[in-house]
Amino acid sequence: MLAYGGGSIKKTGLYDTVKEILDAGDFEVVELSGIAPNPRIESVVEGVALCKHHQIDVILAVGGGSVIDCSKAIAAGVYYPGEDLWEMVKTSDHLQKALPLVDILTLSATGSEFDGGGVISNLKTKEKLGGLFTYPTASICDPTYTFSVSSYQSASGAADIMSHIMEGYFSKTKDSDLSDELAQGVLKTVIKNLPIVLKEPDNYSARANLMACASVACSGIPEYGKASTGWPCHAMEHELSAYYDITHGVGLAILTPSWMRYILQKDPSVTWRFVRFAKEVWNLEDQDETKIAYAGIDALEHFFKEAGIPMRLSELGIDDIYFEEMARHANRNGRLSNAFVALNEQDIVEIFKNCL
CATH class of the missing domain: 1.20.1090.10 (Dehydroquinate synthase-like - alpha domain)
Incomplete structure (x- = not known):
């Protein structure tokens, strides 16, 4: 699953680069786009459903901390035994298993590329909570991918x-x-x-x-x-x-x-x-x-x-x-x-x- 945000990676050409590499490797790719800053629990729910439906093997997060945080929660949510993923966020310190996660970093800020934590927002309940989900298997940190950051x-x-x-x-x-x-x-x-x-x-x-x-x-x-x-x-x-x-x-x-x-x-x-x-x-x-x-x-x-x-x-x-x-x-x-x-x-x- 290729996860990204509002589309800035398409404007910079990074999306095309990533897709070319994935196509050349003959990967089957499912996309989750539109992950917002202060990532929402709704994106976690959508991502978990996609992963389960398509039997995803690995998540590739391309973006900043919000995309990576959301992807961490999705990776863990695939194996969460309950139905309420917001409850998972609230009790995340006890999670035991997650899908492999690789990220391509596009913003220097949160450090999510180097730790196991993530922060997810629930605007309905007015809560923004951090939890421990999973560490990235690998993080690709190329400073040139941040040149276009405002x-x-x-x-x-x-x-x-x-x-x-x-x-x-x-x-x-x-x-x-x-x-x-x-x-x-x-x-x-x-x-x-x-x-x-x-x-x-x-x-x-x-x-x-x-x-x-x-x-x-x-x-x-x-x-x-x-x-x-x-x-x-x-x-x-x-x-x-x-x-x-x-x-x-x-x-x-x-x-x-x-x-x-x-x-x-x-x-x-x-x-x-x-x-x-x-x-x-x-x-x-x-x-x-x-x-x-x-x-x-x-x-x-x-x-x-x-x-x-x-x-x-x-x-x-x-x-x-x-x-x-x-x-x-x-x-x-x-x-x-x-x-x-x-x-x-x-x-x-x-x-x-x-x-x-």
């Missing part, structure tokens, strides 16, 4: 990469030196190469560096030895995407500086981590630790703005009508009570409001 998507993808790092970097663990150095290295690599990509979309070196960063950032490697954080910005952004279907990386870019300022004010004892962030990632210097901590946050926000990312929820047509409901979902089962700085539902509402 500036907006390139920037939002970079924000996603950086968020995957920062969610683990802002941890209570102080002595995991290797993890911190890896994390800082990925962040600095993105900071160096994104502006180049925005000016020179076909710059191979810059695209290759972003692609490598995407794979490593969500692999778990930069979090080795770190205390769990609950990934608060992802928890909050999944609510924004579930309710408003916004671009994931944009939501993260808006939320992250607001979250940082909020927790720094709530618990100044974490200033040391923000000082390290400012010094090691942004090369800032100041004798006053509070000033440099906030200066690092300002530098991050400025970087996102310069990349053309909207930095207020109001720019996306979002108001505060669902904030309390979203906060309850984000902190279900006390998920964020053990975060870098513990958050309750009222804290989350305030962070959302500060983003307006």
